[in-house]
Amino acid sequence: MTSVVPEKMTMANALNRALRDAMRADESVVMFGEDVGALGGVFRITDGLTAEFGEQRCFDTPLAEAGILGMAIGMAMNGMRPIVEMQFDAFAYPAFEQLISHAAKMRNRTRGRVTLPLVIRIPYAGGIGGVEHHCDSSEAYYAHTPGLHVVAPSDPADAYGLLRAAIESPDPVVFLEPKKLYFSRSEADLTLPVPPIGTAVVRRPGTDATLIAYGPAVPIALEAAEAAAQEGRSLQVVDLRSIVPFDDETVCAAVRSTGRAVVVAEAAGFASVSAEVVARVTERCFHSLHAPIRRVTGFDIPYPPPKLEHLHLPSVDRILDAVDELQWEYA
Amino acid sequence: MTSVVPEKMTMANALNRALRDAMRADESVVMFGEDVGALGGVFRITDGLTAEFGEQRCFDTPLAEAGILGMAIGMAMNGMRPIVEMQFDAFAYPAFEQLISHAAKMRNRTRGRVTLPLVIRIPYAGGIGGVEHHCDSSEAYYAHTPGLHVVAPSDPADAYGLLRAAIESPDPVVFLEPKKLYFSRSEADLTLPVPPIGTAVVRRPGTDATLIAYGPAVPIALEAAEAAAQEGRSLQVVDLRSIVPFDDETVCAAVRSTGRAVVVAEAAGFASVSAEVVARVTERCFHSLHAPIRRVTGFDIPYPPPKLEHLHLPSVDRILDAVDELQWEYA
Amino acid sequence: MTRDAAHLLPSTEPVTLIDSDGHPVPHVGHDMPDPQALVSAYAALIAARRFNDQANALVRQGRLAVYPSSHGQEACQVACVQVLGDGDWLFPTYRDSAAIVARGVDPVEALTLLRGDWHSGYDPQTTNVAPQATPLATHLLHAVGVAHAARLRGEPTVVMALCGDGATSEGDFHEALNFAAVFRTPVVFFIQNNEYAISVPLARQTAAPSLAHKGIGYGVPSERVDGNDVAALLTVLGDAVSRARAGEGPQLIEAHTYRVQAHTNADDPRRYRSEDEVTPWLSRDPITRLSDYLAEQGLLDDERVAACAADAEQLAERMRAGLNAETAADYRDLFAHVYAVPTSQLREQQALVADELSREEVR
Amino acid sequence: MTRDAAHLLPSTEPVTLIDSDGHPVPHVGHDMPDPQALVSAYAALIAARRFNDQANALVRQGRLAVYPSSHGQEACQVACVQVLGDGDWLFPTYRDSAAIVARGVDPVEALTLLRGDWHSGYDPQTTNVAPQATPLATHLLHAVGVAHAARLRGEPTVVMALCGDGATSEGDFHEALNFAAVFRTPVVFFIQNNEYAISVPLARQTAAPSLAHKGIGYGVPSERVDGNDVAALLTVLGDAVSRARAGEGPQLIEAHTYRVQAHTNADDPRRYRSEDEVTPWLSRDPITRLSDYLAEQGLLDDERVAACAADAEQLAERMRAGLNAETAADYRDLFAHVYAVPTSQLREQQALVADELSREEVR
């Protein structure tokens, strides 16, 4: 039962509801992974699912990520809609071959005869003071791989809607859950439809420049826009929501409307999703641009330890600095 | 003994020589992987090494890529300079976690106390009529990962020089060997020094536009430049050689000199190395550009079967089409 | 604390029911299959051998891109299919084309991958045969998933999952055996130990007493069988399928056989093994062994031999016809199956190719 | 064809030399360690327990980001280090901080990772202790590589590679055991089976008779030992190290123990196990067991007890002092160690941060 009145809830709550509602709606939806049963997941996203749906529909597996995804692929080949949880971003890497060589390619391999309605949930990215391997922003690996959808919500309502859509998708969806947003609360009416996978949204209107962000970077971009407004500069904020498919139309329209843009992302910049956004928007909007699109991203370094992560992550100041560099003298 | 007179040789010959010369020069260099011993590798790159250096210096392993790379990491931790061969690009994926979570991070993790002088050789990319999983262009995964060097030669002389440099590097190098260039022959004087890792070179001068390519795309770019010359257009060709570190200076100077550019790469374009090149060159050369930089890349699809691969790979015609679109009307 | 472990270990020697001279070998606990089954196996063996021969010929003629032959392993190819019921699934590797055809898949569709037309040709959902797996051992996990889904729905499906000796070294082999064991999933893991992984001999693959000795480490009952003895294979695999179907969980069977030919046509085995090593295996050929036995038992007359040969020849003819016919590759296939609904990017990219092709036509 | 397999299987019951009441248990083939070793072990156990207690306290005080305690597993922590020689290597996991300190690493440096200062604090090259591994089972392969390199150079190094019960399910565990066996690499794989992988109990991890039963599948001799009996551990691990050093290849030892505390301070074990399950293990505590035995044998007097306690308290004091002191994090460390020579890109990025920080100072 989803609530009708908008409710203050965390993204963790919203994701848990999405799983529960999907499992109620469709018997073929099953959820498994490490510690997702009795414990409810290390972030409690699967809390209560085993209690409600039983051991057969939400269960713990042996500790092996390739095993988890490989088994999910087989189950999806045979009529189920599996959802798997990789406990942390870097612990999805053992499943990389299964993801790249099979999950992404099965439909294509069989010309549509074998489809894999499958969701790979990954608590992802940093900002939580986690030790090594617990804070990787791995979206570029997935976004570069044809055959995968890659989605990253930035608030509870979207988390609910996108996860429901991912579960209903006939194709594999890598569902990236920004860990640092799990427990921030906001108002969400889960009965409202959310835009489908593949749609970006303008989160904040603005006229001077466009900030393009997704997942954990969206709240920072919004903060930066707020701060800029104090200083008299009007920044538009676009939330990609879905990295693949990419919403060229919304993003390009936004950039054309301001003529300036900064892409904000936590991941290392080199050969990344942010590079793609710069490249494709520039290819399409070149003559509308007053300045080259800038990137504010994580550095090209391994994710730092807790004591230093604040220097690595995109910050309001760093975004505002980048905006300042958008060659306003040409305006 | 390397030859002093320039000699016609294949890239496969050159790579084999580089391995042999490096193993002669340094006892701590060892080579292992699947079928690299008696067989000499499925592409014969390790031909004769076991015979010359013995079972302890060039050997076959059990069939497990994570095992191969993991063991190499340990050997590198303990004084050796291991070179491993992943039999084909897609068969490097099982080693992904070892590569991303350890090879790339060990030096950083230990603040320089543990270094990994280690080469991961990957016969890579397509154009050889290979069946599924034998033709992936996987460089974006590696290039996006801080801590790895990523190198791709485009001719025998470079293959020799870059592989020697990779083996001497104190850091892990992903060494991408374009399969389709293995057996093409060209003149090479292996005694000449080649520019170090991290240096791009201008392979062909030109004044109207710049083609930026690496690895298997370089010969196509050169062909396209030749064809364009016939039509009276002068195309400059830059060979990146090293994707990481990236040679901003050479690439940007080249693009500034022409004001127009096309990036050519076999890999799918989305969130790729080619996206990075577009993004970073645009960021740096925006006001020198007469048109947005275009990309001619593989499509965002799984690598196609032999019968269809010619439609997927960058071709001379497709490059010339892209050059035609560089808004010459603004010239 | 140790649960009863003895039954998890394989026998010291592989089970053999018909020896290399075609004589029956009495074996406690393993009965000779009934004559009917053996005669069917004979027909299937003849077809499988013909399939291998014809595929090799088609490679030489340039009609197939590559062929990994199962010549000499046909008893394994045939038995692992013959023990399955209609609703069961087969998970083959690139070397198991003959098994796929024995399962009833059209031979031309079975060769789509190796011909280079597309990554897979037949319909897994109607044939219950998974696409041939190239990335070693990865499909064993899919087999576990298919079986687990069936079990959750209460279906009596058993999954036959094939791999080679080399593939047992991959992590996915380990994870598949373990998942199947923990969830008591009805999968029969069938290793065709043909002594080589391309050029790498078994001794470089494992130091274990046998590959079947891996079973106990997962709590999976294991058995070893003579891989050139189709009778023993039918019995051992048949029992394994029955136990899996009865809810006793996964089973591990190692067949001892030999890769008589090159890894594929692209391989040169002289670089890593001598003819002397191969020769003895030729006299252990699975077909002569069975036909000697059947002849001795009066189960095989000239008429049946001729009929089987004729059927096999028909199969070969179908292969030749199908593979000599030119197939038109459709560029739209490049883009049509990446997702259920092509993205706008893929539509743009398809349009680019369409435009190029139309311009080529004009020229 | 089967090589002699029996010696590869572990004993039916784990080896115990001192029972829960502190009484010696005679055991064929396994001798009681000499008194000297047991007394050293006592001192080390007291220190390890103190280390765990102090680390837990430091977490509560916010001086450590997270701590995975080895409370109750100290016998394993201590024994696996005590059997090593100076030139040998230790490959620990995140739970093995006590073992690292037992090996002689400075306790504050050992806690650098868990404090959040940097990914690893001590110098692996001078301590012969690898960085603590978080990605499960991955380091077992590094252990094989370190041992193999040593062996190629003819050095007598043995590598002790630690992992938990959960980690045995990962593919890398399989590949490490197999590589070590095929290359006869001197690694002792030591599994601390503490019955849980976070919330997941052993029964969900394996259906095998025991984890040590995995050894035979690689041709690796295996043994099971009571993980709360430091005497048995010293003997069994010591023998394994000797065999490995003598060129007999890798060894697999499973210690049966229990994770008495939460997985880490962030965990809530009430969600997945009852207090009733934990209680019996408290009476099997490794320290009381050994001290009862030593007291009974007259090997432990009040003076020694006091001296050990004092040493342990000094260790705790060192931890408190080191962890209560503020450390200045240096932003240049972000960029300095990615490569031997920072790329031009990294130099630019470092300059950006330097600029930001200098502007902050100005404000």
Ligand SMILES: Cc1ncc(C[n+]2csc(CCOP(=O)(O)OP(=O)(O)O)c2C)c(N)n1
């Ligand atoms: C993950 C992976 N690594 C490497 C390869 C390349 N490769 C193809 S077949 C083969 C040997 C396989 O040996 P085995 O499992 O014994 O099967 P056989 O070919 O003998 O039937 C190798 C190394 C692959 N297909 N997949």
Ligand SMILES: Cc1ncc(C[n+]2csc(CCOP(=O)(O)OP(=O)(O)O)c2C)c(N)n1
């Ligand atoms: C590859 C990988 N997957 C998941 C995790 C997350 N994780 C950390 S500890 C742990 C449980 C490990 O259990 P076990 O091996 O028994 O060791 P223990 O914690 O009991 O000492 C898990 C799942 C990880 N660290 N690495």
Ligand SMILES: [Mg+2]
């Ligand atoms: Mg084989």
Ligand SMILES: [Mg+2]
């Ligand atoms: Mg455990």
